[in-house]
Amino acid sequence: MNYFDLFELPVSLQVDDSHLAKKYFELQKKYHPDYFTHSTDEEQEDALEKSSAVNKALKILKDKDSTIKYVLQLKGLLEEEEKYQLPPDFLMEVMELNEELSDDSAAAIHDFEKEIYSGVKAIIENYNDAIVTTADLLKVKEYYFKKKYLQRILDRLAD
Structure with missing residues (x-):
């Protein structure tokens, strides 16, 4: 059962919360x-x-990251426990952030996250299922894994 169909929503990377709650x-x-x-x-x-x-659909569609993951899975571009190979330049930047972890690191990580979001912002915010390309969705997939990686660092900082 497709959760977008269930909620009578177009496939999107950002869901209208008011329609979601009403439905x-x-x-x-x-x-x-x-x-x-x-x-x-x-x-x-x-x-x-x-x-x-x-x-289950509500839980997934209310969360932006879960929605991205769900759409990528719907499109056959993401496996449940997929091991994704992040680009070496990203890993180097993250390694530098990791080495310099301090109280100010959370702000730097959030800034870095905004920077990587800028590369997919137009795709996510203007998503149109009829015209989106596989290349666009692969960019979103890379963003999803980068964000997930950064979130693990933030979670470690919070501990």
């Missing part, structure tokens, strides 16, 4: 298992599956 409540009213207590076992099971899918 979520509509779908919960339609599929919540409590409304099927007097239905057949098959109907109850179907409602439970759909309600679960609605909840």
Whole structure:
């Protein structure tokens, strides 16, 4: 089940939160298992599956990184536990950041993240499923893995 279809949304890398919330409540009213207590076992099971899918879809589509990952998976460009080879120049920059970790590092990492986002900003913010190219999506994929890498450093700083 495609989560964009479920929520009657166009495939996008940025989801309209107001539409998402409105549609979520509509779908919960339609599929919540409590409304099927007097239905057949098959109907109850179907409602439970759909309600679960609605909840999972909401969780994914509310989170920008999860949405990017989901779209890349829909397009067949990302495997679940894929090991992605980041460019050496990126890894060198990150290594330098790692060596100089301090209280100010979080700000530097966020600045670096903004810099790498600038390369995919137009693709993400103006995404059109009908005209997006595989090359564009591969740029987004690289951004996704770079951001994920930077987030691990930020998580270590927070510990």
